[in-house]
Amino acid sequence: MTVSELATRLDLKVYTGEQSTRERCVSGCYIGDLLSLAMSKVQMDSAWITIQTNMNIVAVSSLADGACIIIADGFVPDDSTLEKAKEQEVIILGSELSAYDIAKKLAELGI
Amino acid sequence: MAEVMKLHYVVSGDDFTRAGETSSKVKKTLNQLGFRPEVVRKVAIAMYEGEINMVIHADGGTIDVDISSDEIVIVMQDKGPGIPDVEKAMQEGFSTASNNVRELGFGAGMGLPNIKKYSDVMEIDTQVGKGTKLRIVIYAKE
Numbered sequence: 001m002t003v004s005e006l007a008t009r010l011d012l013k014v015y016t017g018e019q020s021t022r023e024r025c026v027s028g029c030y031i032g033d034l035l036s037l038a039m040s041k042v043q044m045d046s047a048w049i050t051i052q053t054n055m056n057i058v059a060v061s062s063l064a065d066g067a068c069i070i071i072a073d074g075f076v077p078d079d080s081t082l083e084k085a086k087e088q089e090v091i092i093l094g095s096e097l098s099a100y101d102i103a104k105k106l107a108e109l110g111i
Numbered sequence: 112m113a114e115v116m117k118l119h120y121v122v123s124g125d126d127f128t129r130a131g132e133t134s135s136k137v138k139k140t141l142n143q144l145g146f147r148p149e150v151v152r153k154v155a156i157a158m159y160e161g162e163i164n165m166v167i168h169a170d171g172g173t174i175d176v177d178i179s180s181d182e183i184v185i186v187m188q189d190k191g192p193g194i195p196d197v198e199k200a201m202q203e204g205f206s207t208a209s210n211n212v213r214e215l216g217f218g219a220g221m222g223l224p225n226i227k228k229y230s231d232v233m234e235i236d237t238q239v240g241k242g243t244k245l246r247i248v249i250y251a252k253e
Contacts, residue, residue, distance in 0.1 A: 036221035059131030
């Protein structure tokens, strides 16, 4: 499943990510808010669910080669985070749902 | 002997928001040079952790990266407080980071353990009150 399809199926808000970059495939998920742990646990092409919104999440997702960041519980990324994400071509999505509910939906979709 | 590309960076110590920029640049370079994604990921993670440590603990420092087709050698040097107990610092979960650093999601005590996990060789030369030199080697061949 692509990030684009995922965003549509879960009704996620798309904060950053051009349509073309959202064609990337998603194949797993990690939930966590500690950046060092996320850095080591977010696998290539997986979605990272977090409530962190500061700019350092962009570096973590980009360096770990994750497919996208999904910000849970309605938290809104900082402007500086969005700016950095656009620059690094990191996709940031958002949802009002909790991390658990987002992950449940991902599992239902076979991710 | 394989040709070596040498890169040198200065990491600023006062700016958390820019931490990771050096790692991103090196990652981009390695991708352009056609290294395997697994190798690039290992370098990116190990370097980022080192870079963050420099910003959190040592007011910045320098990073030298030597890239050859066989291996990537990263030397990170700072003039920070040094590490009094390296063995303890290598334990997952041990951290001396301040509360405001933790609020940003850092300070999980995974920095050095992650560097060790993602590198093939890791050497620490540290002196309390003088600084730390970290040498990491990541093999590029399968």
